[in-house]
Amino acid sequence: MTAGMKDMPIEPASGIDPDWAAQFPLATKGRHVVNQQGRRFHLRGINWYGASDHNHVVGGLNIQSLETICKTVQSLGFTAVRLPFSNEMLRSSVRDGSIDFSKNPQLxxxxxxxxxxxxxHCLARHRVVSILNNHTTHGEWCGGPDRNGLWFDPSSSFYTEEQWLQDWTMLGRRYRHCSYVVGFDLRNEVRFCPWPFRYPIWLGTGPRILRQLLRWLGFHDWADAAQRCARQLLQACPDKLLVVERRIWPMRGLRSYETSLLPELQNRLVLGVHHYSWNGPGRYLPFAHLRREGWQLVSRNLLRFMRIFSHKNYGEMSDSELSGVLSEQWGWLLExxxxxVWVSEFGTGPAPGFDLDWFQRFVGILGRFEVDFAYWPLNVGAKPGGGGDEGYGMLSKDWTPKPEGDIRLNLLLVRNTVAGRRPRVLTGAEAALEDFWQTHLTADAMANTMRQATSDTFQLLLTALWLYTREAWLRHLLDALAAAVYGAHGTRVSEGNRGATGAAPEWPLGLPADFAPVAPFVESLAPCMQLVQAALLWFEEANIRHTAVTYRPLQLPMLGLQKLVDRYVAARKSGEPVQETGRLDLGYWLSLGGGSFFSSLSSRSMAISRLAKxxxxxxxxxxxxxTSPSYPKHMSLRGxxxxxxxxxxxxxxxxxxxTRTVSSELDVDGSAHFAGPRARWPVIIIEVYSVSCFTEVMELLxxxxxxxxxxLAAKLEEWVVSAPPDREADRRLAAGQVLQKAAADMKGNGILKAKSAEVDTFMQKSRQMLSKAAETAIAAGQLETATEALLAKARIPGSNKEKDCMQAAAVHRAEVA
Known part of the structure; x- marks a missing residue:
């Protein structure tokens, strides 16, 4: 290919969804990347390297077809791919063995x-955009300080700064008409070159003579080079995003970057950052966490004490420390x-430990900042010329999705992925609904998220909780439908006959025809609700709980609120213990949530802010x-x-x-919502204690x-079935005892004749429950529970008392032995 042909614009690919393509080119508006309709376009990306290495083409084409890999990228939920390339690649042929032409004959x-x-082109046919990244000068693995550290090679007479500018200009012209090539990442990880010594600085402004003097001394201004490159690209191709990355050592914040590049690059500029567990802010010591023993540990601590290196790398920081550092470095640009800001590289291996722990914290912060990203990398297998296998890749060895799923992908999906929908030019209510789906997950995305998590119990349950909490509009919608159905039917539905949310009744016979179409919708969500309840109990039993105070602002009708306050005051005046007791027959109790899962905020300031708004x-x-705490599960939700x-x-x-107060008394942060003539209104503060007392509730009712x-029997059975395996025996014992006590109370109240059938049922269910409790406890080695269950069963009329007592004695002897 001649130089002239390279400069000619290529035609866009055929077979691209026209509705999807209509949203390009992209631009920037404040902190967001937006499409042609002005709606945010989420750059949820992944890196696909190879064109920057000695093979000169993306990885995986020697194993799988290009079509299959691009389809995989889309199926994993990514909307963008960052494609690293080298300047050498632009003028090179394909290396032998890097493509299987039997699977890719078109190449x-x-x-x-x-x-x-x-x-x-192929990515675009799968509705995935591309961003080109000038990763290296030479076709080789990108490492530490080397000849690829700067945007030119100081030892080469060909790969000069001028040649770098010409190469970018050529690419700008080439992809001028390909709107799905949405951006250019000007240079990857700018760093110093050890020989001949050249060091990048960010000068930005200043007299030209100063820049020339520094250049003569070996200090090259990355700000000036980025500005000149951007100007040439905007002349060649004015509608692409321009990504400018920061220098990576020392890794400073972006305080002066925007002042150097704006407003000249207004609506085009995206600033890029990279983060790994092993790097850090300032003059970081790479992989410092691996220096854990002997002289390595001593030298690490000494170098940090002398402030030669930064005190901590990102992976060594707590969640709050990491969040604070990232906010100071670049989060303020978003705020x-x-x-x-585009976090265009970050990644880790799938193995539990230091790196994955950091990754989970980091991804949670990305979600809270609502920042775009590109995971590193898609690739698997041997690194081309880099030594060893790629440990951060997300795919199977055959370049297809892992059948068992991937924990890192689960975390990215849960924290960040917003499922794309086909863009349309909408107005009014339709536009508002489309905007809603830009920040909420579709049913397909939720189902895919759950499928990705099925290989790991922890991730499955965590994902279920996250989806329910994040997409709580589903619960509100179902409860509204339930109330409408209940009112239309006009008959009381058994408390044991509940639907998906626990508050919504199942659809009874004689349901008005207008409501029949939504019945499958409610029924299909019932398993999800059961999974949420099981997840909450599982996490609590695993001691993964939130023990701190939580808050929930509510808007209640004044008449009902006043009745609540009056009854509470009356109870206090009568001398009834309110705060000191956990007995259900004493004090004053609330059932919050209307039969659904009650949620709250862990942040007081956020609760006050919502109350004000x-x-x-x-x-x-x-x-x-x-005494009997019920702990909530805390979810690290974004926003x-x-x-x-x-x-x-x-x-x-x-x-x-x-207690009574006024709204302005709650304002500790000087919120603007409390300003103005209507800033004061009455507020009732209700302090409550969350209590777990299921069996006590059943007994009282x-x-x-x-x-x-x-x-009663149905509710107890549901409670037992939802128990974690190590608590099943305990719950069966407790349920059997409740049924046993209920039968005894009915006899004592003289209503045996009227409800003899129900008493017999209670006794039969109690025997079954206690027998199963003993069996389960023995299998689990919980001999004390087994003994107690057998003795309780022996006390039920109709049981084989002698057999039960003998078995209980044998179990007790085994326990003592």
């Missing part, structure tokens, strides 16, 4: 640059709505009870003012104190005859 006879064209008249402050703590269904709330026939 035969093409140059390396033409193969890159086909890669971007002030200056320009987008929505002018709520109640602030509920929730503390776990001291602000979100309910990030969720309680299990069996949680009750005991009132500890009620049964004693008050507020349960329908068969409902």
């Amino acid at each position: 035969k006879g093409l140059t390396a640059l033409e193969v890159l064209d086909e890669v971007m 002030r709505d200056v320009c987008p 929505t002018r709520c008249n109640v602030l509920v402050i929730i503390r776990p009870d001291e 602000s003012n979100v309910d990030d703590s969720i309680f299990s269904l069996d949680t009750l709330f005991r009132i500890g104190r009620i 049964q004693s008050r005859q507020q349960l329908h026939p068969g409902e």
Whole structure:
């Protein structure tokens, strides 16, 4: 291919979805990348390297077809691919063995640059955009300080700064008409070259003579080079995003970058950063966490003490420390709505440990900052010329998705991926709905997220909780439907006959025809709700819980609120113990959530902010009870003012104190929502204790005859089935004892004749429950529980008392032995 042909614009590929392509070219607006309709376009990307190495083409083409790999990228939920290339690749042929032409016959006879064209065309046919990244000068693995550290090779008479500018200009002209090539990443990881010594600086402004003097001394201004490159690219191709990365050592913040590049690059500029567990802010010591023993540990600590190297790398920081450092380095650009930041490289291996722990913290922060990203990398197998296998890759060895899923992909999907929908030019209510789907997950995305997590119990349950908490609009919608159906039917539905949310009744016979179409919708979500409850209990049993105070602002009708306050005050005046007891027959109790999972905020400031914005008249402050606590599960959700703590269904709330105040008294941060003439309104603060007392609730409701026939046994069975394996025996024992006590109470109250059939049922269910409890406990080695279950069963009329007692004695002897 001649130089003139390279400069000619290539035609866009055929077979691309026109509706998808209509949203390009992209631009920037404040902190976001936006499409032609002005809606945010999420750069949820992944790196696909190879064109920057000695093979000169993307990895995997020697194993799999280009079509298959591009389809895989789309199926994993990514919307963008960062394609590293070298300047050497632009003028090179394909290396032998780097492409299997039997699987990729369309690539035969093409140059390396033409193969890159086909890669971007194919990605576009799968609705994935491309961003070109000038990764290296020479076709070789990108490492530490070397000849690829700068944007030119100081030892080469060919790969000069001028040649680098010409290469970018050529690419700008070449992809001028390919709107799905949405951006150019000017240079990867700018760093110093040891020989001949050249050191990059960010000068930005200053007299030219100073820049020339520094250049003569070996200091080259990356700001000046990026500005000149951007100007030439905007002349050649004015509608691409321009990504400018920071220098990586020392790794400073972006405080002066935007002032050097804006407003000249307004609506085009994206600033790029890279983060790994082994690097860090400032003058970091790479892989410092591996220096854990002997002289390596001593030298590491000494060098850090002398401030030669930074005190901590990113992987050694706590969640709050890491969040604070990232906010100081680049998060402020997002907070002030200056320009987008793209975390264009970060990654880790799948093995549990130091790196994966950091990755989980880091991805959570990405979600909270709502920042775009590109994971490193898609590739698997041997690194081309880099030594060893690629440990951070996400695919199987055959370049297809892992059948068992991948924990890193699960975390990215859970924290960050927003499933794409086909863009349309919409107005009014349709546009608002489309915007809604830009920040919420579709049913397909939720199902795919769950499937990706099925290989690991922890990830599956965590994902279920996250989806439920994040997409709580589903619960609100179902509860609204349930209320409408309930009102239309006009009959009481058994408490034991509940639907998906726990509050929504199942669809009874005679349901009005208008509601019939939504019945499958409710029924299909019932397993999800069961999974949420099981997840909450599993995490609590695993001691993964949120023990701190949580908050929930509410807007309650004044009449009902006043009745609540009056009854509480009356109970206090009568001398009834309110705060000190956990007995359900004493004190004052609330059931929050309307039969659904009650959620709250872990941040007081966020709760106050929401209260102010929505002018709520109640602030509920929730503390776990001291004797029978119910702990919520805390979810690290992105964004602000979100309910990030969720309680299990069996949680009750005991009132500890009620106080009156005014809204302005709650303002500790000087919120603008409390300003103005209407800034003061009455607020009731209700302090409650979250209590787990399922069996006590069942006993109380049964004693008050507020349960329908068969409902007690059904509820207890549901409770037992949802138990973690190590608690099943305990729950069966407790359920059997509740049924046994209920039968005894009915006999004692003289209603045996009227409800003899129900008493017999209770005794039969109790025997079955206790027998299964003993069996399960023995299998699990819980001999004390087994003994107690057998003795309780022996006390039930109709049981084989002698056999049960003998077995209990044998179990007890085994326990003592």
